[in-house]
Amino acid sequence: MGGSQSTRKLSVDNENAIQVSQEAIDRIQAQLQAKQAEQPQPTPQYTAPPPPYYDQRKQHEYAAEEAYWVRRIENLKRAHDKINSGMHIEYQKTLKEANELFDMVKDDKMASKLPPCQEEKAKVLQCYSTNPDKSLLCSVLVNEFNDCVCKSRVAAVTAS
Known part of the structure; x- marks a missing residue:
């Protein structure tokens, strides 16, 4: 959950795009290569994997967070179901009352037909x-x- 990178891609078609000549592209690439050559590459200080207890601790943290969100979602689902059932009961009651009122009006119309x-x-x-x-x-x-x-x-x- 949230630990992986997104794989979405975006492409934009723009008819009004600025066209750059190949010479300009070559100049820009040459300048970038020159700047990269000037900068010294940093040497990695520590390349060994993290200690195993660190990974276990992270796994426990992720598992705890996952459990928290699962409980939270289940609580929200139960609350939603409770609200939904209450609304359904009220809807049925109102529908019954409305039908009774219409039946009364219909009976009155037939009596005074x-x-x-x-x-x-x-x-x-x-x-x-x-x-x-x-x-x-x-x-x-x-x-x-x-x-x-x-x-x-x-x-x-x-x-x-």
Whole structure:
């Protein structure tokens, strides 16, 4: 974990790149070689491998760190599962409540599917069709229809 080098490579295509002539490249390489020749190469002081106890200590440190992160990830997974299950329970409860509300509305719509006062309406329409020029003769039936509509409105308001 984090102990190895990354093997990712990046390539960039740039159409607006500056083109350098071969002569310039040769000059730059010659200058670099001259500078490297001027600098003395450092001699290694200690080339033997580190003592074995050092490697064992590092291995124990890496193992302890690995165990720590494994425990941490497992704890986070358990916490996530607990939160997820709680959210799922709440979702199911809310869905059930919403379905119950929709069922209530649907039942109310079915109960009030037929408009009220259909008989009175039919009597008023028949009276008007039989007496086209004498509409005042139907006033008693119109008043009965009006009373029925008012009663049904009051009943609907008190029911809700």
